[in-house]
Amino acid sequence: MKSGSDGRKIASAAIAFLFLLAAQPDRAEENPSQKALTAAEVLAAAQPGEWRPLDPENTIYLELAGGRVVIELAPRFAPLHVANVKALAREKYFDGLAVVRVQDNYVVQWGDPNAENPDKARKILHARPTLPAEFDRACDDAAPFFALPDGDVYAPEAGFVDGFPAARDKAAGRMWLIHCYGMVGAGRGDAADSGGGAEDYVVIGHSPRHLDRNCTLFGRVVQGIEHLSALPRASGPMGFIEDAGQWIPIRSVRVAADVPPAERSELEVLRTDSDAFRRLMQARRERNEAWFLNKPGRVEVCNVPVPVRKKGN
Amino acid sequence: MKSGSDGRKIASAAIAFLFLLAAQPDRAEENPSQKALTAAEVLAAAQPGEWRPLDPENTIYLELAGGRVVIELAPRFAPLHVANVKALAREKYFDGLAVVRVQDNYVVQWGDPNAENPDKARKILHARPTLPAEFDRACDDAAPFFALPDGDVYAPEAGFVDGFPAARDKAAGRMWLIHCYGMVGAGRGDAADSGGGAEDYVVIGHSPRHLDRNCTLFGRVVQGIEHLSALPRASGPMGFIEDAGQWIPIRSVRVAADVPPAERSELEVLRTDSDAFRRLMQARRERNEAWFLNKPGRVEVCNVPVPVRKKGN
Numbered sequence: 079m080k081s082g083s084d085g086r087k088i089a090s091a092a093i094a095f096l097f098l099l100a101a102q103p104d105r106a107e108e109n110p111s112q113k114a115l116t117a118a119e120v121l122a123a124a125q126p127g128e129w130r131p132l133d134p135e136n137t138i139y140l141e142l143a144g145g146r147v148v149i150e151l152a153p154r155f156a157p158l159h160v161a162n163v164k165a166l167a168r169e170k171y172f173d174g175l176a177v178v179r180v181q182d183n184y185v186v187q188w189g190d191p192n193a194e195n196p197d198k199a200r201k202i203l204h205a206r207p208t209l210p211a212e213f214d215r216a217c218d219d220a221a222p223f224f225a226l227p228d229g230d231v232y233a234p235e236a237g238f239v240d241g242f243p244a245a246r247d248k249a250a251g252r253m254w255l256i257h258c259y260g261m262v263g264a265g266r267g268d269a270a271d272s273g274g275g276a277e278d279y280v281v282i283g284h285s286p287r288h289l290d291r292n293c294t295l296f297g298r299v300v301q302g303i304e305h306l307s308a309l310p311r312a313s314g315p316m317g318f319i320e321d322a323g324q325w326i327p328i329r330s331v332r333v334a335a336d337v338p339p340a341e342r343s344e345l346e347v348l349r350t351d352s353d354a355f356r357r358l359m360q361a362r363r364e365r366n367e368a369w370f371l372n373k374p375g376r377v378e379v380c381n382v383p384v385p386v387r388k389k390g391n
Numbered sequence: 392m393k394s395g396s397d398g399r400k401i402a403s404a405a406i407a408f409l410f411l412l413a414a415q416p417d418r419a420e421e422n423p424s425q426k427a428l429t430a431a432e433v434l435a436a437a438q439p440g441e442w443r444p445l446d447p448e449n450t451i452y453l454e455l456a457g458g459r460v461v462i463e464l465a466p467r468f469a470p471l472h473v474a475n476v477k478a479l480a481r482e483k484y485f486d487g488l489a490v491v492r493v494q495d496n497y498v499v500q501w502g503d504p505n506a507e508n509p510d511k512a513r514k515i516l517h518a519r520p521t522l523p524a525e526f527d528r529a530c531d532d533a534a535p536f537f538a539l540p541d542g543d544v545y546a547p548e549a550g551f552v553d554g555f556p557a558a559r560d561k562a563a564g565r566m567w568l569i570h571c572y573g574m575v576g577a578g579r580g581d582a583a584d585s586g587g588g589a590e591d592y593v594v595i596g597h598s599p600r601h602l603d604r605n606c607t608l609f610g611r612v613v614q615g616i617e618h619l620s621a622l623p624r625a626s627g628p629m630g631f632i633e634d635a636g637q638w639i640p641i642r643s644v645r646v647a648a649d650v651p652p653a654e655r656s657e658l659e660v661l662r663t664d665s666d667a668f669r670r671l672m673q674a675r676r677e678r679n680e681a682w683f684l685n686k687p688g689r690v691e692v693c694n695v696p697v698p699v700r701k702k703g704n
Contacts, residue, residue: 182617183572183696213685229544231691259496259597268682284572284597287694288678288687304495304624311617365601369581372526374601378544381597383496 117361121385124354129346130241131389132300134335136160138167139343140188140302141329142177147302148334148343149262152242154221155255156212156296159264163275163296165205167331171276175200176325177309181317183284186306187265189277191325202276211270213291214254217246222351223253226359228376232256232287236379238350242298243379245290255295258285258380262297282307285380300345300386344389358385430674434698437667442659443554444702445613447647449473451480452656453501453615454642455490460615461647461656462575465555467534468568469525469609472577476588476609478518480644484589488513489638490622494630496597499619500578502590504638515589524583526604527567530559535664536566539672541689545569545600549692551663555611556692558603568608571598571693575610595620598693613658613699657702671698 115123132150140147151160166172172188179187192198217223221239223246230236233245239253243261246253255261262280266273273294280299299306314320334342348355362377428436445463453460464473479485485501492500505511530536534552536559543549546558552566556574559566568574575593579586586607593612612619627633647655661668675690 180621182620229542231542231544231689232687270684284693287691288675288683290687291685292683307495308493308621308624310621362601370601370605371524371583372604374545374603376544378600381600 114364114366115357115361116366117358120354120357120361121348124348124352128349128352128354129387130349132334132343132345132347134337134342135164135333137334138163138297139330139332139334139337140172141331142305142326143329144305145302146343147305148300148345149297150241150300150347151297152240152255152295154218154240155215155242155244155253156264156294158206158209159212159275159294159296162206162209163264163278164333166202166276167333168336169203169205170330171200171202171205172328172331175328177306177319177328178325179279179316179318180282180306180309180312182311184282184286184317185279186282186309187277187279188328189265191322193277205276206274207276208271209264209274209294211266211273212294212296213270214252217248217251217253221253224350224355224359226377226379228363228378230379232290238355238379238384241347241350241384243382243384245379254291256285256379257281257287257289257293257295259283259383260299260303261295262299263289263293263295266293280306287380298384300347301343345386346389348385350384355384358382427677427679428670428674429679430671433667433670433674434661437661437665441662441665441667442700443662445647445656445658445660447650447655450647451476451610452643452645452647452650453485454644455618455639456642457618458615459656460618461613461658462610463554463613463660464610465553465568465608467531467553468528468555468557468566469577469607471519471522472525472588472607472609475519475522476577476591477646479515479589480646481649482516482518483643484513484515484518485641485644488641490619490632490641491638492592492629492631493595493619493622493625495624497595497599497630498592499595499622500590500592501641502578504635506590518589519587520589521584522577522587522607524579524586525607525609526583527565530561530564530566534566537663537668537672539690539692541676541691543692545603551668551692551697554660554663554697556695556697558692567604569598569692570594570600570602570606570608572596572696573612573616574608575612576602576606576608579606593619600693611697613660614656658699659702661698663697668697671695 136151138149153160175190177188178191190200223237223239225235225237235246243256243258244253245256259281264273264275265277265279312319319325365373449464451462466473488503490501491504503513536550536552538548538550548559556569556571557566558569572594577586577588578590578592625632632638672690678686
C-alpha cells in the first residue's frame with residue numbers, strides 16, 4: 079500500500095538543495111575523495127577554507143516587510159553598476175520605493191514607481207542615473223573559470239566565476255554573467271546605456287537566458303529570495319503592479335558594511351574554485367542517492383545553486 | 392535623465408510571455424511568413440486551426456481557496472497515471488487533502504498529509520494506490536516530435552509532442568516528458584513503482600532536469616500556476632510544511648468533463664505541430680524586438696512556454 083513509505087515521495091530528489099545538505103556526514107568524512115559521494119556528503123566533507131565569507135563591502139541588504147534579501151555583488155563583472163548601486167544605497171535612494179513588478183516564471187523588479195513622472199520621481203543625489211552597459215567583459219586570468227564539461231544551449235562554455243554562474247567565449251576572449259534563478263540585474267530601456275541600477279530585477283523562474291548580454295547582471299541573491307519569489311503575481315501587462323496600493327514598499331537598501339556587525343547576515347559561500355565544488359558538480363552529475371534510478375550524467379549551469387550557509391556552521 | 396523612458400526597463404524582454412502576445416498584429420497579418428517577425432506578431436497571425444481546445448476528458452481542475460489550477464493531462468506519455476488521477480478525482484479522493492510542500496525554486500506538492508498514518512490516511516476506494524513507472528515510452532510515429540535544433544544539455548534531442556516539452560533518444564527508440572516549469576508529476580518513494588498519482592508535484596522553479604526519467608510526468612499546468620508558485624515557502628526540510636495548521640486545503644480535484652460546461656475554463660493551446668509554432672520558435676531564436684541588442688540565436692526547450700489563451704480570442 080502506498081500510505082507508508084511514499085509519504086515523502088520525491089523528497090530525496092531535493093536533497094542537494096541549499097541548506098539541506100547535512101545528511102550522512104560520517105561516510106563523507108571517511109572518504110572525501112571517493113567517487114560515489116552524494117552532494118550532501120561532499121558538502122559535509124568540505125574544509126573550512128573551501129567556504130568564503132561574504133565581503134560586507136560587496137553585499138547589500140534589501141529590506142522588505144517580509145524579511146531581508148541578501149544580495150552578493152559581482153564587482154569583477156559589473157564594477158560600474160556595483161559602485162553605483164552602493165552609492166544609491168548610501169544616499170538612501172531606495173528607501174520608501176517599491177517592488178513594482180512580479181511576473182510569474184520570470185522576474186521581480188523594484189525601483190521608483192513614479193520614475194516616469196518628473197514631479198514625483200525620487201531624485202538621485204550623488205549616484206549616476208545611467209551607466210554604460212556591462213553586458214560582458216574580457217576574460218580574466220586572475221578569475222578562475224570553473225568550466226562545466228556538460229555543454230550549454232546558449233554559450234560556447236558555461237560554468238562559475240567568483241561563485242556566480244557565468245559563460246565564456248574563449249575565441250572572442252569574453253565572459254559574462256548569466257540569467258540563472260536568483261541573479262540580479264539592472265533594468266534598462268531600449269538603449270544599452272539607459273540603465274544604471276536604480277531599477278533592478280531578480281530572476282524568479284526558469285532561467286531566461288535570452289536576456290544574457292542584453293542586461294547588466296551585477297549580483298545574486300544568496301539568502302531570502304522567498305521574500306521576492308513568493309510575492310503575489312501581478313495582473314498587469316508583463317507582471318507590472320497597476321494598483322499603486324499593491325506596490326510592495328522597500329524599507330531600505332543598505333550596504334552590509336554600513337550595518338552594525340551584530341545586525342549583519344553572516345553567510346558563507348562555497349568557493350567555486352575549491353576542490354569541494356568540483357566534487358559537488360560530480361556528485362550532481364552522478365546522483366549517487368539511492369532514490370535516483372536514472373543517473374542524469376550531466377549538470378546544466380543554472381540547475382546548480384552555489385551552496386550558501388550560515389557562517390561557522 | 393533616467394526617469395522618463397526607463398520606467399518600464401526590461402519590460403520589452405518579457406513580451407514573448409503567455410497572454411502578452413497581442414502587439415503589432417497588423418504587420419504580422421500582412422506578412423505571416425516573413426522572417427523578421429516577433430513572437431507577438433507570429434501569434435497574432437496564427438490561424439484558428441493552429442490552436443486546439445483542451446479536451447475536457449484530459450483536463451483536471453485543482454481548486455484551491457486562491458483559485459483554479461488547470462492541468463492538461465498527457466495520456467500518450469502516461470496512460471496509466473492519467474487514468475488513475477482521473478479515477479482518484481472521480482472518487483473525490485483529493486477533496487479536503489492539502490498542499491503539503493512548497494520548496495523555493497523546486498516544487499509544490501499535494502496529497503494526503505496523513506498518508507503515513509494508517510489510522511488517519513484517506514482511503515483509496517476504486518483507483519490504484521500505486522502503478523508501474525511511466526518514465527519514458529517508445530517513440531511514436533503517430534506523435535509528431537517537434538525537435539529543436541539548438542541542443543540540450545540532458546538529452547540527445549529536445550522539443551515538443553502534443554504541446555508538452557519532451558526529449559527523445561532516437562537511437563534507443565525512446566521519448567519522455569521533461570521537467571520544465573509547470574510540469575506535473577507523480578511523487579514516489581525509492582521504488583520505481585511506489586507512486587501512482589495520489590501525491591503529485593508541479594515544478595515552480597528552474598527546470599530540475601535531473602528528475603527526468605526518475606519520476607512519471609503526466610501533465611502540465613496551463614492556467615493558474617500562480618495559485619501554487621506564489622504560495623509561502625515552507626521552512627521544513629525539503630520545503631515540507633511541518634505545521635499542520637499551515638497546510639493549504641484542496642477544495643476539490645475534478646475532471647473538466649465532469650464539471651458543468653458553464654463552469655469550465657475554456658482554453659486553447661497553440662498546436663506544437665503547427666507552422667505558427669515553428670515560426671514562434673524562430674522568433675524566439677531571432678528576437679526581432681527592438682529591445683534585444685544581442686540576439687540569442689538559440690532556444691532552450693524549457694525557456695519556451697507553449698502559448699495558451701482563452702478560447703475564441
